[in-house]
Amino acid sequence: MAKARVTTTAALARHLGISRWTVSRVLNGHSGVKEETVRMVKQAMHDLGFQPSALARGLRGGQTATVGVCFQDLDSPVLAMRAASLQQRLREEGYQTIIELSGDNVELERGAIRRFVGQHVDGIVLIFSRLATDDPALRMLERSGTPCFWVDPENPVPGDRILLDRARSMKLVLEHLTGLGHRRIALLGIDPRNRFGALRIPGLRKYAPKCGLDFERDFIQLFHPGETKHTFEYGYELAGELIGQCAGNLPTGIIALNDRIAIGAINRLREDGIRVPEDISVIGYDNIAVAEHFFPSLTTVDHQTNRLMDLAVRGLLERLEPENSDLPPRESHVHPKLVIRHSTGPVRG
Template sequence: MAGTSEEESNIRSVGDFAKYLGLSRWTVSRILNGHTGVHEDTRKRVMDEMHRLGFQPNMMARSLKGAKTGLIGVCFQEIESPILARKISSLQESLRSRGLRGVMEITSGVAEAERDIINHFFSLRVDGIILIGSELAPEDPIFKRLSREAMPVVTVDAAYDIPLPRVELDRHMAMLLSLRHLQQRGHSSFALLGLESDPVYGARRIEGLKEAAKKLGLDWDGSFLSLKTESRKDWSYEYGYDLAQELLQLENPPRGVIALNDRVAIGAMKAIREWGYKIPKDFSVVGFDNLEIGQWTEPSLTTVGQNVGEIIEESIVLIQGLIDDGKKPNVAPVIRVQPKLIVRTSS
């Protein structure tokens, strides 16, 4: 490396790195393993120097000696969803700030691929595993291995209630916030655009809406209309546009609109305006995900924020605690992160 001293060039191991810094190997190892109990200034100095020098400890060699590798296996379903991409970005940043590294794998929503990836993580001797949007069923045989080998695992927004520590958005609360807001705006009938198209979280959101309707004194059968297209899986602006076209052809369409996501909501708003209606005077529209584009639409989009930063931070704190404790918890904890309704001019 240009500009480095001979001493810096000779750093080959954690011991060499510790000696160069004038610190004990024990202190440097604790920092590299993500342990607590080290002064923040010391931790920052070690991480800054490691990045400046480009020093990377031999994780596999350390794992064979029983030391932690600093590797976290991260398994997610796909990267096309903007909100999932945001979760991955936040996760990488949070891991990096703790001196950890994520080994990323994509399953494309195939349970068998997810199972194979978890087995691969074992071969890499990762310290822990985070499953984002896992679609494994509760009876999947991989859970026996995870339990037998006491691998620290945390799930984020899993599709099913699997027997693992998990962090998830409170989607029932998200639906209560949306529905109550529209009711307060004077709406008594509601169109659900594409919610049932989502095979993973759609059912939970419908359950949440039914609970909210009961709480708010609304008749489910008489006040709600759910629209979806069976063959559509893109959940895009175009999908929202098409569903709104179907809605607007009704003689007396519901005027309070709850969309699957922000893209569907924005597509729906385009169709509503093209029919000559005004938003929010004639229709109110609420999205989901709080994508940045929602601030720039006309009108700007009311939406539900998932608090992605908090979801990821909770998952990292949880996995690090499991790694440091070195034992499986007696009861798998469930952390539900609260959503936030962002009210803008579409409602």
């Protein structure tokens, strides 16, 4: 009796008794796979006459070799970095992306999901989703059977998701500043009612006492309630307010919501002759491209974007395997990294 022809990576993986993820990494030349496994996969491909083809896979199995990706906009450098990294990883796996921008509008995000489902994408990735746990779009996703992977969702949605450990990032920041002798710290743009700010405040409150600080006593919070444009100009304006409010008795450290706010603040401080880091240390968040090339180069928190997106793609591909469709949802966390540059230094004696 003739053997069934192996025509998909999933079938090849089953034939070899290994995961489709491993087969995919071999096909795309990724590192981290044992040489013995690489030889085994290539030998099986030769013996079986297997030729990987994303298009053929779609024609044969009813798949489209496409993944729908939705995020807010391209104005945010961190979102642009995530989208580019995600698209590259999916491309390496033989998938094309259909990108929708929601503009931070929940109704537009719902519409994007409806279109993805209507276009029969193989899977969906939602970055910084604002959908509520009981949103009707989630019921539509469930009915369609379309796998969805969530990257840093605002709410505890049901499904596979990966989160950046922002509480840990505040631990790293506070340990760095207090290790340099800083005891009075300003928080610029970290609004507890904004989702990005709300994810930082609990970490600050948790780790401040462990670093010898009292959150109510030792921190100055400056933000415009409801502000959503976290730009260079916003940082410039907040720093001006800090200078006016402190009347010559500035804190010695600043933690900004993001790198753009940090850079805008440094520019405003410089106008008043306040030196960074000699007079005040400044830490940003996101590690955008300009952070390394600004003067002084910016100490900041790196999201580990490539690792986030690599795990998102891996999780989505694993969920696409028929045998994994009924597995319970999985949640993973990625630890951020503090990148220490020249915008932070010891408190002057």
